[in-house]
Amino acid sequence: MIGQERTILPLLAEKDFGLSGFTVTLTFIVAFGLVKAATNFFAGTLGDRYGRKPVLIAGWLIGLPIPLLIIWAPSWGWIVFANVLLGVNQGLTWSTTVIMKIDLVGPSRRGLAMGLNEAAGYGAVALTALATGAIADRYGMRPEPFFLGLAFAALGLGLSTIFVRETRHFVDIERRNTPSTAAPLSTREIFTRTSWSDRNLSSCSQAGLV
Numbered sequence: 001m002i003g004q005e006r007t008i009l010p011l012l013a014e015k016d017f018g019l020s021g022f023t024v025t026l027t028f029i030v031a032f033g034l035v036k037a038a039t040n041f042f043a044g045t046l047g048d049r050y051g052r053k054p055v056l057i058a059g060w061l062i063g064l065p066i067p068l069l070i071i072w073a074p075s076w077g078w079i080v081f082a083n084v085l086l087g088v089n090q091g092l093t094w095s096t097t098v099i100m101k102i103d104l105v106g107p108s109r110r111g112l113a114m115g116l117n118e119a120a121g122y123g124a125v126a127l128t129a130l131a132t133g134a135i136a137d138r139y140g141m142r143p144e145p146f147f148l149g150l151a152f153a154a155l156g157l158g159l160s161t162i163f164v165r166e167t168r169h170f171v172d173i174e175r176r177n178t179p180s181t182a183a184p185l186s187t188r189e190i191f192t193r194t195s196w197s198d199r200n201l202s203s204c205s206q207a208g209l210v
Contacts, residue, residue, distance in 0.1 A: 001066060001086060001149045003128025009070075009079065012141050017076045027076070031083035032090075039091025044099060046092075052100050053166045059092030060157035067149035071142055093156065094121065103167035106174060128152075 009028070013019040046055045062085055069082040101113040132145045139145075185193075194201040 001063065001128075001152060002090065003125040004067075004132040004145055004149050005070075005083075005086070006125070007129045007132045008136055008141050008145055011136075012070075013076065013079070015141070017079075019076060027080050028083060031080045032087045035084050035087030036091045039088050040095050043092055043095035047096055047099055047168070051166050051168050052096050052103070053160065053164055055092055056096045056100075056160045056164060057157065059089050059096065060153060060160055062092070063089035063153040064150075064157065067146040067153065070149075071146050100164075100167045103170045106170075107178075 005028075010021055010024050013024040014021070043055060066082045066085050066089065069078050069085070073079050073082070098114065098117050101117055102110050105113045128148065132148060135145045135148070194205050196202050
């Protein structure tokens with residue numbers, strides 16, 4: 001759904017709502033970026049507490065109305081609200097799929113799992129942007145391009161509900177087989193490490209922010 005927005009929203013903002021590109025960019029960063037960042041923060045904790053699959057399903061349920069809000073939007077406020085929901089959707093679904101892949105592959109192949117996930121995800125963003133642009137060029141900016149988003153949300157919800165299995169127990173097995181003498185890190189300690197005290201982690205955080 002990010003791919004379809006990247007192609008259509010700037011044109012939609014200018015032609016239908018009379019907004020500048022700067023306004024579109026700013027509202028997207030605030031509505032989507034900050035909400036996604038906050039949701040990312042809680043996604044792991046929710047997955048540990050309630051299980052990965054329920055969090056994944058919740059994310060797709062939140063994603064279902066996003067294309068409809070954009071299709072029916074009479075004002076830019078509707079688009080902003082849709083992007084707030086998109087931030088929650090992506091924070092829950094993308095983060096949870098990363099966690100589930102890491103659960104499955106174990107400690108020795110986590111880097112590979114992350115790389116495959118990001119390559120597949122951003123490849124899909126690019127292909128969706130291309131497809132959405134082609135549809136908009138032929139049929140117009142609303143509603144046809146956003147039917148893709150509806151299909152993606154419905155497909156994601158269906159696959160997550162029917163075929164995806166819970167993976168949290170793999171972590172429990174790994175934890176039992178590899179006991180650690182180190183005390184668990186607090187949220188403050190994790191934030192400090194990923195923000196500035198650990199150079200490797202802080203560089204990743206900085207790259208993600210940029």
